[in-house]
Structure formats: structure tokens, C-alpha cells
Amino acid sequence: MMKLPDSLMNSLTNANGFNREAFEAVHTSGEQITSIRINPNKIKDNAVLPFTIDTLPPVPWTTNGYYLPERPSFTFDPLFHAGTYYVQEASSMFVEQALRQTTDLSQPLKVLDLCAAPGGKSTHLQSLISPHSLLVSNEVIRSRANILKDNIIKWGADNVVITNNDPAHFKPLTGYFDVILVDAPCSGSGLFRRDEEAIAEWSEDNVNLCCQRQQRILADIWPCLKEGGILIYSTCSFSQKEDEDIVQWMVEEYNALVKPLTLQAEWGIVAGENGYRFWPDQVKGEGFFLACLQKQTPEAEVAIKTKRKTESPAKSQLTGIQQWLAPAAAQQFIVHEQTVYAWSGMLLTQGSFLLDKLKVIYSGTKLGELMRDKLIPDHALAMNPALQGKIQSADLDHDDAIAFLQRKDIKQLPATKGWQLAAYKGHALGWMNVFPNRINNYYPKELRILKDSL
Structure with a gap:
């Protein structure tokens, strides 16, 4: 049985919307929620997905999000590897409302996702901004930055720059960005239901360390936001020290203006003076916090x-x-x-x-x-639908598609020889060079499916 930290529970007594009995019950229920977000760059016809979208309940605060009745094996779904959808926690999709309600998305924007790996929010932002906009997707840890790069490439986006920088490295870019998303490193209590091991790692000392880190990150990146620009701050923590208190610190330290968002009552999101809380006993999603801050002070643009x-x-x-x-x-x-x-x-x-x-x-x-x-040709060319043009492709059945993704031999050789796309239900998976009696499989070795079966 899941045992939540007493010190955490006691600290939440006065938190806006906290119901201890319901909170404990949902954490011991064993319920697991799976949600996906469709890639509008690639999906125009719901029929090609492994899910019948019209029968799935939508995530109500986002355009392309849906709940699944159970968690399938995404590893053995070729359309997952084709980048037609992203498996993303539902609460975090609320970033869409933060962006839509504070920013004119028809304009060319410069947007920064500062703590971006593995890429859920970056792919979401890319789907929302215009093709003439620019997304800088950053991750400070190099190994995680490589995962971020793989997911951005799979998404098929061409208006993204992926960087591997500490927040302090952005200081020369004063007044550069219209929107900055800081999904800050945090103590992770909002994910206890999904990752019970995180409970053992949680402590009040870690919360305090996270607060200091969050303040440093925000202090470093705030000068990069132009006057009138929007900073979206989020965590997957329930601790007020990492949530409302950080927002209040931004108000007092930088004269930031908290921007209110319009909510629907049926969403179950709890609105407070300094942000929005997602309690897992009240929303269909995990613990999450988000606030929107507007810069009011002038900033000289680089x-x-x-x-x-x-x-x-x-x-x-x-x-x-x-x-x-x-x-x-x-x-x-x-x-x-x-x-x-x-x-x-x-x-x-x-x-x-x-x-x-x-x-x-x-x-x-x-x-x-x-x-x-x-x-x-590179794998990224195969993944980008806008750049594929009239490239020859061979549509594989499920077994051959999985074999291709495992870098194994496929059973049926395409009739056309030469360079072409291996595809599944019309969606590109990667490159192959077809010869009379064999193919050379150019699917990236580091992305191949390592399992043989479910």
C-alpha cells in the first residue's frame, strides 16, 4: 500500500483545493491514466490511427489530446515510431490554454522551452505556433538533450533549434523571446501515483533545494523575455514552496504580473491567486501546477x-x-x-x-x-512530412514494419528498387535502399526496437 510522506501531507493542509481523504484515496486506488496527443503535422485522417479517436474521451483543455482505456504496447505500434502521436500526461497539456489565452498565435513568435527533455511540451508548443515562428528547445543534460532531439525529429518539425545550455548561457539574449516556458525541475510529488519510487526520493530538504534551483533558473532567464512577453511556469510538485511561493517571489522580485486564465468548471482545475492546481482526485490526470507571468518592465532587445x-x-x-x-x-x-x-x-x-x-x-x-x-538521405528527412515531396515509398504490413524498426529482414521486398521510404499505413518510418535480392535498412541503430516481442 502506498504510504505518502507525513511531512508532505501536513504541508498541504492549507493548500488551495486540498482534500486529504480524497487525495490519499486516489493514491491508493491503483488507477493509472494513459493519454496521448495527436500530431496535427501528420494526422489528417483519424482512420489511420490504432485508436478510434471518435470513441475516445478527449482531454478537455487541449485540442488533440485523448485518454486511452488502457495502456497498449506503444513499442510495437509502428505509428508511434512514425511520430503520429505523443504519449503525454494529460495535466501537462494545459500548457495549451496558457499559450492560447495569453498570446496571439497567428503572429511569428520566438518561443523558448527551457527545460524541454524528453520533448512532450516542446512538440506541443511546435504544434501550436505558426510555421513562421521559431521554437528553441533546450535541455542542460546532454544525454537528455539527445532524447529531446530524437523526439523533435520524429515529430517532423523544421522550425525548431535544439540547444544544450545552462539557463545562465541565455543571458546575452536580452529581450529576445516572446514566450518562455519553464517546466522547472522539482521534487516530483505530483507523479507519486505514476512512479511510487519517487516517494522514497522525496524530502523537505529536496523541496528546499528545488526552490533555490527554481529561483536561480528564473533569475537567469527572466532578462531574455521581452517587455509584454509571457513566462509560463510549471512543476509536477504539490509543494507550495515550489509553486505559489515561487510565483509570489517573481511578483515581488521582478514586478511580474500574474495573468488569469479562463477555466471550465467541469475541468476540475483549482484556480488560485498565484496559479492553477491539478489535484489527481479532482482531474483526470496527475499532479501539476501552472502559472502565467507577464513582464511589465522594459527590456533592451539584443x-x-x-x-x-x-x-x-x-x-x-x-x-x-x-x-x-x-x-x-x-x-x-x-x-x-x-x-x-x-x-x-x-x-x-x-x-x-x-x-x-x-x-x-x-x-x-x-x-x-x-x-x-x-x-x-537522413532519418529526419523521412520524418518530416513537409519535406518528403514525391519520394517513392513502400507500405509495409505490421510484421514487416516491426521487423524494419528492429533492423531485421523484411519478408516482402518492394518491387521498386533504389532509395525509398519504408512506411506503415501511409506514414514514413525511415529509409531503405532496395536491391534485387535484399534491402539496406537505414533506420537509426540507436532508435531500433530491442525487444523481439511483447
Whole structure:
């Protein structure tokens, strides 16, 4: 039986909306909630999903979120690997309301997701902003930044820059961002129901350490927000010290303005003066806290200058690239050490500047490697629906799709030879080069399915 820390329970006595009996009951119920968010970049027809969307209850505070009746094996669903949906905790999808209700999403925006790995909120933000906007998705821990990169690539986005920086490294970018999301590292009490091991790691000392870290992160990043810009602050902690108290500190220290959001009563979200609480006994989701803060003080905006020169493909190389796709009107090809990237949207004007200021590990869409002026296509090109153009593809059945994702032999060789996409129900999984009696499987080794079966 789950035993919640007494010190946590006692500290929540005066928390807005706290009902101890109901809170304890939901944590001992054994209930597990699974929710997904559909990728609007890839899904136009619900029929291709493994779920009948029309029969699933929607997550009420988001556009493309749904609850599943049980948790399936996502590992053995090819459409999961194709990036047609993301498995994301329902409460955290409330970030959509924070963005929609405070920001004009029709405008070209510069958005920062500061603590972004593994990528749930970044993929969500990317689905909401316009194609002409720019998302900087950052993670300080390099191993987690690589996971973030993989998930962004799978999502098929080309207006994202992935960085691997400490919050302090952003200080030169004063007044640069229209929106900053800080999903802050926290003590994690909001996830006790999903991860019982987190209970053993929780302590009041850890809460205090997290508070100090949260204040440092916010102090470092606040100058990067332009006047009138919005900072969305969230945690998966129930502790007031990490939630309402941090918001109050921002109000007093930086004259931040708390922006109210409109809620529907049936959502079950508890509104307070300094933010919104998700109690798992009152919402269908895990513990979560969110507040929106607007910057009221003037901030000098950094001048967009760069000495870096980006290299475009030579004419002979461009022919090799255009074999795969025709350049869009608002798209630029960049060559770096024989690797070709496509930049579009705001990256055309901001990309070189960000390369100067931050540790960028990925930007735009990596198209592939040039070998003797011919392009060897990259996995990211396969994942981006906007860049696939008229590329030949072979639709595999489920067994062959799984075999392809395991980097094993498939049973039925495609009739067409040469480079082509391996696909499942019309959605690209990766590249293969087909020969008369075999295929070369170019699915990335680090992403392959390691299990043989359920």
C-alpha cells in the first residue's frame, strides 16, 4: 500500500483545493491514466490511427489530446515510431490554454522551452505556433538533450533549434523571446501515483533545494523575455514552496504580473491567486501546477548580428539535393561539413545568430550527407512530412514494419528498387535502399526496437 510522506501531507493542509481523504484515496486506488496527443503535422485522417479517436474521451483543455482505456504496447505500434502521436500526461497539456489565452498565435513568435527533455511540451508548443515562428528547445543534460532531439525529429518539425545550455548561457539574449516556458525541475510529488519510487526520493530538504534551483533558473532567464512577453511556469510538485511561493517571489522580485486564465468548471482545475492546481482526485490526470507571468518592465532587445557565414550548396550539389525535394519559397539549404540542413521560417533570419550565442546540437531539418555531390538521405528527412515531396515509398504490413524498426529482414521486398521510404499505413518510418535480392535498412541503430516481442 502506498504510504505518502507525513511531512508532505501536513504541508498541504492549507493548500488551495486540498482534500486529504480524497487525495490519499486516489493514491491508493491503483488507477493509472494513459493519454496521448495527436500530431496535427501528420494526422489528417483519424482512420489511420490504432485508436478510434471518435470513441475516445478527449482531454478537455487541449485540442488533440485523448485518454486511452488502457495502456497498449506503444513499442510495437509502428505509428508511434512514425511520430503520429505523443504519449503525454494529460495535466501537462494545459500548457495549451496558457499559450492560447495569453498570446496571439497567428503572429511569428520566438518561443523558448527551457527545460524541454524528453520533448512532450516542446512538440506541443511546435504544434501550436505558426510555421513562421521559431521554437528553441533546450535541455542542460546532454544525454537528455539527445532524447529531446530524437523526439523533435520524429515529430517532423523544421522550425525548431535544439540547444544544450545552462539557463545562465541565455543571458546575452536580452529581450529576445516572446514566450518562455519553464517546466522547472522539482521534487516530483505530483507523479507519486505514476512512479511510487519517487516517494522514497522525496524530502523537505529536496523541496528546499528545488526552490533555490527554481529561483536561480528564473533569475537567469527572466532578462531574455521581452517587455509584454509571457513566462509560463510549471512543476509536477504539490509543494507550495515550489509553486505559489515561487510565483509570489517573481511578483515581488521582478514586478511580474500574474495573468488569469479562463477555466471550465467541469475541468476540475483549482484556480488560485498565484496559479492553477491539478489535484489527481479532482482531474483526470496527475499532479501539476501552472502559472502565467507577464513582464511589465522594459527590456533592451539584443541586436541580431552575426559574423558567422552560412554556406549554401554549390550548384552541382543542389542538383543532388533537389532529387529528393524542391526548395520551398521560404526555405534555405545550409551545408556544414558535407551535412545539409533545411532552414525555413524564422530560422532563415535567426539561425546564424543562435549558432553564435548558444550550443546548438540540431536545427531545422537535417536532409543528409553529401557524397560526391549526391545526397545520402537522413532519418529526419523521412520524418518530416513537409519535406518528403514525391519520394517513392513502400507500405509495409505490421510484421514487416516491426521487423524494419528492429533492423531485421523484411519478408516482402518492394518491387521498386533504389532509395525509398519504408512506411506503415501511409506514414514514413525511415529509409531503405532496395536491391534485387535484399534491402539496406537505414533506420537509426540507436532508435531500433530491442525487444523481439511483447
